[in-house]
Amino acid sequence: MADGQGRNVAVQGAARRIDQLGRVVVPAELRRLLGFHEGELLEFCVRGDELVLRRAVPSCAICGITTDDLVDLRDKHLCPRCVREIRAEVSAV
Numbered sequence: 001m002a003d004g005q006g007r008n009v010a011v012q013g014a015a016r017r018i019d020q021l022g023r024v025v026v027p028a029e030l031r032r033l034l035g036f037h038e039g040e041l042l043e044f045c046v047r048g049d050e051l052v053l054r055r056a057v058p059s060c061a062i063c064g065i066t067t068d069d070l071v072d073l074r075d076k077h078l079c080p081r082c083v084r085e086i087r088a089e090v091s092a093v
């Protein structure tokens with residue numbers, strides 16, 4: 001595993017129980033190690049029989065593309081192409 005600065009580290013023994021609502025607290029030492037901050041969007045994915053938690057990569061809410069020039073609108077991201085298509089559809093009405 002790489003830490004927030006790209007260094008390879010191995011962490012073991014950071015066990016936490018799932019509560020009644022399915023929540024798990026990410027241990028503070030791991031949040032610090034990985035540079036996870038309050039409010040940051042994370043995503044779960046399954047790799048074999050493991051659950052992986054990682055930073056979510058923002059993608060367009062319509063086409064799903066990931067690009068550096070996404071436009072934020074009401075907590076959603078839109079790519080420039082989809083913005084142009086929406087504008088064209090709206091202006092045609």
Ligand SMILES: [Zn+2]
Binds near residue numbers: 060062063079080082
């Ligand atoms: Zn798009």
